[in-house]
Amino acid sequence: MFNKVLIANRGEIAVRILRACRELGMQTVAVYSEADRHALHVRYADEAYLLGGAQSRDSYLRGDKIIEIARKCGAGAIHPGYGFLAERADFAQACQDAGLAFIGPRPSAIAAMGDKAVARATVTRAGVPVVPGTEGEGSLRDDELLQLAPQIGFPLLIKATAGGGGKGMREVRFLEEMPGLLNAARREAEASFGDGNVYLEKLVEGARHIEIQILADEHGNVVHLGERECSLQRRHQKLLEESPSPFVGENEELRQRMGEVAVRAAQAVHYVNAGTIEFLVDKDKNFYFLEMNTRLQVEHPVTELVTGLDIVKEQIRIARGRHLRYQQSDVRMNGWAIECRINAEDPYNNFLPSTGRISHSILPTGPGVRVDTGVFPGFEISPYYDSLISKLIVWGETRAEAILRMRRALEEYKIVGVRTNIPFHQNLMDSHRFMGGQFDTRFVEERFSMDAPEEGRGSRPEIAAIFATLVAHRETQLAAHVIRRGERDTSNWKWLSRWERLQR
């Protein structure tokens, strides 16, 4: 039985897993790239070993090196986190072959759910509904896809077979635009996954993205931990998640039905450990299996806050061969949790990623607030990895309390050095449609604007004008002051022009 865990990840999730290990009394091993020498996970772990260069392929994707380090330092298990090697069946297999426990599902389950066509076929056999599409058909050529498209009906989606995170995904409104979009999708899929295969899927309009968290042990027990609402996305990247879903709400019958279907999908691949079944839910509350994420999810904390379970600790217990400590009837959802993903992106500039050194940061605290992060003042946000700075999660007795708490936490949160999407979340919290739970997966892109705040929102241009004027005034005075000093050997005019050039 292992009691030393190597965490094959970085950032907030590495820190999150380290914490769970600590609380269970486990020894911890961090691995890091050259860019992450000063990262929090390196500092928090009992041991830390360098993997290689900053690029993921030279470091966090080097499964061979990671396994070698685990063996050398005597770690008995590897936790992959999310992303990187988390859903690579070959890596899970290599761990097994090296005699290491992989804290996650068996390689066969990762492989079955990782190939979307196989996944669909498998869950369909288990009686789980799927969205109409060509996924079970294998890899089709463009002319075949063009022929099948009208049968599925427009609008439809082109999706990458090996895909995820919206890469290689294109929406098609009519047949004529399809050839060009197929090209673009294949190119992007090839670049992202090294696999240009794509399939077609009917686009469910007005759809919500709702997922069910499950836990399964090695002894055949599976429970679900209720749903998470993940419809608020931009370019297929989730921005905000909550649990429960306002769309499911009081409808306990729907919740249990989705939960049971999720459990059946997991059982169909003999799933072990924590996993998530994603569903598309249409406006009539029909739900369709989208995919299964065979790993810990970014948004797992909202489920933790409403169920009171520590999912990462449960993962470790399961990997140690323990029985689940809960039966379905023991799982109760209490209150409401919301998570905002705080990204280094500028919401006022088309959400372009922002890099730089975090010079200053004040974290929100107080009742009902949790922040999962891997950054601190002095940390450099580099272009090598994703833009997630932290996850801000709040709990409230009701959804209304959770929203009010999130508003105050967002206002408290200060990050200086990079631009963040905190103002986006603040605007979202004020949006009437969000408050009313009236949104689908297209809401952020199609019906939400940073430029047009909701009516009745306190606008204070005169206060902003005073701020701007005082700052400008200070700078003018500072410049005048600097030039007045007579200590320079060159003339003030020359010096001024140099100084001005520096400011450009």
Add this chain to the structure above:
Amino acid sequence: MKYVTTIGEREFLVEIVDDNTVIVDGVTFLVDFDSAGSQPVYSMLVDGRSYEAYVYPAEDSLQVLLHGTLYTANVEDEREKRLRASAGSRVAERGEYYLKAPMPGLVVTVPVKEGQAVERGDVLLILESMKMQNELKSPRAGKVGRVRVKPGDSVEQRQTLLSVV
């Protein structure tokens, strides 16, 4: 010192009398203003009301992020304002526009060619950074000038990528 500060359509006449007194459009405010160290987060007490905002320098303006709203403020002293008035309308639509990398990254594609006519909003270049493909668009119509990078190039922040004439 008197300033004219413009936010959107609104002009504010702001007079800074001393460290604690500011007159905005004829109304006097008692102000206590300070920054958190050398940070762009500023705290301001205006007649006892406490405000906190980020103030970022931008091109020719200051951006004020206050309570989740971004205000773009142009601050001019009266002399600048008069100069600008006499110079007539601005000539921003002329001259060369240099597309610079907003962040370090990898050039994925350059869908335009030198000499090609582009419209405002056309994609000039796709830059990959933080695992996202970012479309960099033309801020105005024109012709593509020299393209200085090619797909596969790694670029630094603020590196000039191409120009639009």
